[in-house]
Amino acid sequence: xxxxxxxxxxxxxxxxxxxxxxxxxxxxxxxxxxxxxxxxxxxxxxxxxxxxxxxxxxxxxxxxxxxxxxxxxxxxxxxxxxxxx
Numbered sequence: 001x002x003x004x005x006x007x008x009x010x011x012x013x014x015x016x017x018x019x020x021x022x023x024x025x026x027x028x029x030x031x032x033x034x035x036x037x038x039x040x041x042x043x044x045x046x047x048x049x050x051x052x053x054x055x056x057x058x059x060x061x062x063x064x065x066x067x068x069x070x071x072x073x074x075x076x077x078x079x080x081x082x083x084x085x
Contacts, residue, residue, distance in 0.1 A: 002047040013045065020047055034058070 002042070004016055023035035041044040050058070061068055 001051065004045065015046055016047070020045065023049065039081070 002016075005013055005077055008016075017040070020035075020038050020040070023038075026035070027036050034050040036048040038048060
């Protein structure tokens, strides 16, 4: 996951958004790190890219879907509880 540092200026944000657009156009290529997703927030954009030393991240997530979903649910519930609090 890539995020901009707190001290990032407008040029850094523009470059970061251009990287997101480039990754979206690039699509999937086996030897290249692939875009998984992104959050295009005006102040805190996030780029989620593939990185898996033992192979393809998408394949790993598909093979471990049940475990991944439990972790995601827990994370979402904790986030919502914090927002509610």
